[in-house]
Amino acid sequence: MADLQPVTWAHGATRVGDNLTRFALWAPDAENVRVVFDDGEQLVMIRQAEGWFTAEAACDAGTTYRYQINNDLTVPDPASRAQQSDVHSASVVVDHATYPWRHAQWQGRPWHEAVIYEVHVGLMGGFEGVARQLPRLAALGITAIELMPIAEFPGDRNWGYDGVLPYAPEHSYGTPDQLKALIDTAHEHGLMVILDVVYNHFGPDGNFLNSYAKGFFREDKHTPWGAAIDFRRPQVRDFFIDNALMWLLDYRFDGLRFDAVHAIEDPDFLQEMARRIRKAIPAGRHVWLNLENEHNEAHLLQEGYDAQWNDDGHNALHVLLTGETEAYYEDYAQDTTAKLARCLGEGFVYQGHTNRHGVARGEPSGHLNPTSFVLFLQNHDQIGNRAFGERLSQLSPEPALRAATTLLLASPMIPLMFMGDEWGAAEPFQFFTSFHGELAEAVRNGRRSEFKSFSAFQDPERRDKIPDPNAESTFKHSRPAFDDFEKHQRGPWVELYVHLLSMRRRDLMPRLPGSRSLGVTILADKAVSARWQLGDGSTWQIDLNLSEQAVAAELPFDRYWLFDSRGPNARFDEAGKLPAYTALVSLIPRAPLEAIS
Structure with a gap:
């Protein structure tokens, strides 16, 4: 198939022939750049127009290298296709043409057949661990798995939203070929694979772009993570659009979920990305593009994007199930039932309505198909952003949760569940990282101060009990009991999921x-x-x-x-x-x- 052929991307190291690799770095603030190989050899890169440096070298896949800026700073490739170990290690040349795809003719499935299961790859045991769960997920009635971000991040434990090398699969999860094998196996079982990608910021440790490409950022615009990425520049746009295309073409992911696009400070970048992706995908192949977008911009769902995560629906249901009304749930505390009704009938709750801050949010969405909205009762954010990471199984009466689960899996909206939901998992999903030194202390203190305004955490001693994100125990306590699934599968929750998803497949999907x-x-x-x-x-x-x-x-x-x-x-x-x-x-x-x- 045409889309299985390797592509030469603008950024990074790509194979351009037998034993020949092209290196390209956008470094407009650098005077000179070298490719420094781990065997001691160095290669001077040639300055090109508009801040580019390029070079070609006779080297095989597996070759390790770094870039040296101005005869001083040595950095990994910001478009590294793999890392030797961590973000601070050497980058690795990858040849995407060598993987022997077993299901190269796979074309995906139409969007209305989506039943999505969100997973954290590290908690499931890496790419190979996720692959071991695929047969039972397919038997359950799941049609797609969604991987939380896998871009290389500092340390071995992280949610993934602190990634700094977006082209490189996280080394602790497995190799590029092991990731491809996971996707290949999913296709064997009729499962799509969606990847969560983060294009609104870089993580706080291991990003050196500001040292040689200050134009990547704009100091006049700021996000919760610092200076905004400057999507006005074509080199920056290509960096992220090529990244999206790499996942879809080189790895054959079936879709992407774009994290927090409301933090992308550019009026038309998202439209351009959707156009270029749709143009690059061969006719007949199904590729899904989903948004997380607090602005509820309904027009994007008619401009190349299939759906948006419907936080409005989740928030209204959470208030009804738990009675919680603090923080962002305050926007759903009044007329909650009417808000749920608006969600089910029109998609978004906030369609230009004023929120608790007095700000109008959203656009009219009632004209959109119900499948333009991804509905969920839980996801990584909504569990993990709680101080102790409790799931609804600990917060809601079981009969009420069963009723809400029925709504989720039977609604004409696209359902998404979080790993472990299918057996009513009791294990928490907590916020975890593996930072060190001052950054670890800042993250630990920031996590605890985040909850100062909550009534339950006015007492500093109670705040001190919030799990330390950097402790390995926080990560381990967040792992659902996948090994005990033989016991779970005979329980009432699995039976509920099997019956509902069977009904959805039989009676609803063909008519959607x-x-x-x-x-x-x-x-x-x-x-x-x-x-x-x-x-x-x-x-x-x-x-x-x-x-x-x-x-x-x-x-x-x-x-x-x-x-x-x-x-x-x-x-x-x-x-x-x-x-x-x-x-x-x-x-x-x-x-x-x-x-x-």
Whole structure:
């Protein structure tokens, strides 16, 4: 296939022939640059126009090298394809043409078939550890796994959002070929693989760009992580767009999730990236592009992007399930049921509405297909940003969580779950890093001071109990009990997931293209009835009650019910009432039953 051929990218070391590698570094502030090989040889790079330095050398894949700037500073390649060990070690030449793909004809799956399972590769045992979980995930009904960021970061433990070498897979997770083998195995099981990429900032340790390419950043604009990346410059744009294309073409990822694009200070970079990706992908191949975007910019979902993570939906459901209303949940504390209804009927809750800071946020989204939104009850952020990383299994009544899970997996929106959700994992997911020295102390103190404004952490002694991100125990305590899955798979949570995902695959997925909302009725506090017209003209209905009391509801005739979150033997004690902590899923065919039987 054409897209399996190696590509010569603008940045970094790429193979351009047998035993020939091209090195390219954008270093507009450097006077001279050398490639310094670990065997002691050095190669002077030739200054080109617009700040580029290039050189070609006869060297094989596996060759280790660094760049020396102005006969002084020695740095790794910012577009390194692999590192010898950590971010401060030598970079490694990689030949992407040598991996023997077993499923080279894989074309992916259409977006409406997505059922996404988010994982942290390190906690699952590296690329090979993730691969071992794929058969059971496919059997469960998952159709895509989403890897938290894998770009090379400092140390061996990190969420991945402190990456500094975005082209290099994290060495502690495995080699580039082991990553390809993971993707190859996923395709063998009919699973797509999505990668979370971070293009809004670099991590705090191991990034030397400011020493020789100050133009990478703009001091007039700042993000929570420091000076904003300057996407006005074509060399900077190419650095990130080529990175996205590398993952999609050289590694054959099926999609990308772009982290916190609201922190990208450029009005049209995202549109250009989507255009160039769509142009580069061969016709017939399915590639998914998803956004995390606090600005709720609905127009981007009609300009090359398939969907956005719907934090609004999560936040409203979290308030209803837990009663928590501090920090960003304050925006969902009032009229929470109405906010959930708006989410189910129109996508975003905030569509130009004013938030707690008095700022209007978002754009109208009711015209978009339900599959333009990724819905979730938990993800790495929403668990890990809690002081102790508790999951909903510790925060919500179990029947209510079962009802909300039914909504998640039966909604026409695209469902996403976090690793361990399928058995109601009790293990926390905490924030962890492996920094050292002053940076470690700053991160530890910053993590604890982050919760000063929360009522539960006014006492400094309680704040001191927040886990140290740099302690290895914090990482170990965050690992779900994958080894005990034989025990879990006979439990009620796995049974719930299997039944719901089977129903979704059988009754909803084929009808999803062309679906649209028919409106949402508020039944009572914490209770709604949502209806969608599916692509074949049938009606899909979810009646949800997250309250402790039964509520009046006009329920469909029982022969159309597909699923009751309480179980197959649940009873209705009051006619015309939706029981407490219940979700019912119904399919009302377009034609009478006799006509389709």
